[in-house]
Amino acid sequence: KTPKPLAFSSFSFVLSHLNREMWFQDFFPPNMCPINAKDNTFYGIMFDAGSTGTRIHIYTFVQKSPENLPELEGEIFESVKPGLSAYADQPEKGAETVKRLLDMAIDAVPPHLWKKTPVVLKATAGLRLLSEEKAQSLLLEVREVFEESPFLVPEDSVSIMDGSYEALGAALSMMLFAGQLSGQNQHTVGTLDLGGASTQITFLPQFEETLKETPGDFLTSFEMFNSTYKLYTHSYLGFGLKAARLAILGALNVEAVDGQMFRSSCLPKQLEAEWHFGGMKYRYGGNKEGETGFKPCYLEVLKVVEGKLHQPDEIRGRSFYAFSYYYDRAVDTNLIDYEQGGVLEVRDFERKAEEVCDNMEKYNSASPFLCMDLVYITALLKEGFGFRDNTLLQLTKKVNNVETSWTLGATFHLLQSLGITY
Numbered sequence: 432k433t434p435k436p437l438a439f440s441s442f443s444f445v446l447s448h449l450n451r452e453m454w455f456q457d458f459f460p461p462n463m464c465p466i467n468a469k470d471n472t473f474y475g476i477m478f479d480a481g482s483t484g485t486r487i488h489i490y491t492f493v494q495k496s497p498e499n500l501p502e503l504e505g506e507i508f509e510s511v512k513p514g515l516s517a518y519a520d521q522p523e524k525g526a527e528t529v530k531r532l533l534d535m536a537i538d539a540v541p542p543h544l545w546k547k548t549p550v551v552l553k554a555t556a557g558l559r560l561l562s563e564e565k566a567q568s569l570l571l572e573v574r575e576v577f578e579e580s581p582f583l584v585p586e587d588s589v590s591i592m593d594g595s596y597e598a599l600g601a602a603l604s605m606m607l608f609a610g611q612l613s614g615q616n617q618h619t620v621g622t623l624d625l626g627g628a629s630t631q632i633t634f635l636p637q638f639e640e641t642l643k644e645t646p647g648d649f650l651t652s653f654e655m656f657n658s659t660y661k662l663y664t665h666s667y668l669g670f671g672l673k674a675a676r677l678a679i680l681g682a683l684n685v686e687a688v689d690g691q692m693f694r695s696s697c698l699p700k701q702l703e704a705e706w707h708f709g710g711m712k713y714r715y716g717g718n719k720e721g722e723t724g725f726k727p728c729y730l731e732v733l734k735v736v737e738g739k740l741h742q743p744d745e746i747r748g749r750s751f752y753a754f755s756y757y758y759d760r761a762v763d764t765n766l767i768d769y770e771q772g773g774v775l776e777v778r779d780f781e782r783k784a785e786e787v788c789d790n791m792e793k794y795n796s797a798s799p800f801l802c803m804d805l806v807y808i809t810a811l812l813k814e815g816f817g818f819r820d821n822t823l824l825q826l827t828k829k830v831n832n833v834e835t836s837w838t839l840g841a842t843f844h845l846l847q848s849l850g851i852t853y
């Protein structure tokens with residue numbers, strides 16, 4: 432059976448299927464209902480301070496008439512590398528990168544709406560891994576940049592995001608895109624995000640059993656459109672792709688890494704190189720004398736994932752949306768098209784991993800980590816989360832030209848909690 436693509440409905444379609452009264456009560460408190468509003472656009476600015484880069488998302492919502500629901504009109508998006516955590520010892524410089532991105536919003540948002548446009552930055556795993564003191568001084572500098580801007584700065588506008596909120600934002604984004612919030616049809620949406628430092632899984636459980644068997648801190652409730660949704664959601668810190676490379680090399684939490692050589696059967700035999708990550712320098716290389724290739728590599732990687740993750744039974748028979756490094760590595764190996772994305776089965780990653788790892792000389796123009804990354808993705812999916820070989824993954828970067836990211840869900844949630852509309 433060939434995999435069938437999961438259908439997306441457009442954002443406006445989603446909104447038009449919501450119960451309008453419910454929508455109005457939640458999104459527009461009664462005294463704020465916009466009657467006779469001439470101008471009908473409002474904005475939300477969300478920064479994603481990820482471990483490998485900082486990104487700004489400026490979302491535009493339009494309300495075409497008072498009785499109609501606001502629609503997501505578009506997104507302006509820009510990013511810079513490296514991420515804030517690379518400025519651990521120069522917080523002002525880090526904040527400067529945020530300021531440059533925020534200047535884009537000054538141009539994008541009309542001046543009379545600046546004061547009604549909230550700006551928020553949420554940092555993910557990169558900052559979670561820094562010392563409290565360094566992380567806080569970075570956040571403080573960013574907060575000053577926000578305070579000096581003309582935008583609305585809500586309480587707690589600059590923070591390290593809880594991992595489960597990140598997963599929740601991603602799920603909410605997908606629900607908005609896919610029409611899941613219309614109430615009945617809640618079963619398809621699950622999301623997988625593989626960042627540099629952490630990885631997230633989220634889905635709406637269908638079976639009571641799942642709720643019973645799941646540890647309490649893997650369940651999150653949230654309110655949207657007068658319904659309460661119970662989500663399975665967890666963020667695994669240290670299981671992002673780049674953190675996993677270090678774990679596989681045995682270089683994670685090693686005190687004196689200087690000068691030490693970390694070798695792996697997942698790397699080209701003759702390779703010897705240096706890698707800078709999280710403010711540290713690592714020397715790494717291939718198994719000069721010993722084995723290389725898929726089999727030995729898989730065994731090495733298995734040690735890092737086996738038994739480390741919670742495996743809910745229910746996910747085996749379901750399909751998931753997959754983002755970030757799942758997407759990037761699938762593009763790198765021609766499993767999907769960069770623009771279109773596509774549907775893959777878990778075993779497609781495994782086949783590709785075998786092909787790359789057993790022919791490393793053929794792939795020597797790609798990243799030396801390509802074999803390791805593909806094996807990690809395969810093992811994470813199969814042995815970590817417990818997916819089947821034929822579990823379907825919908826790889827998606829953009830829907831209607833809007834980035835599929837936790838940021839849309841988080842912005843939506845923010846605007847709702849602030850009661851912001853035109």
Ligand SMILES: O=c1[nH]cnc2c1ncn2[C@@H]1O[C@H](COP(=O)(O)OP(=O)(O)O)[C@@H](O)[C@H]1O
Nearest residue numbers: 481482483484555556557626627628629755756
């Ligand atoms: O603009 C973007 N939005 C969302 N994800 C992005 C964007 N740019 C890059 N990414 C993806 O994020 C992944 C890196 O993760 P990130 O830097 O967010 O680390 P983290 O989530 O562990 O903090 C890469 O796979 C990259 O494709």
Ligand SMILES: [Ca+2]
Nearest residue numbers: 481482555626
């Ligand atoms: Ca991320």
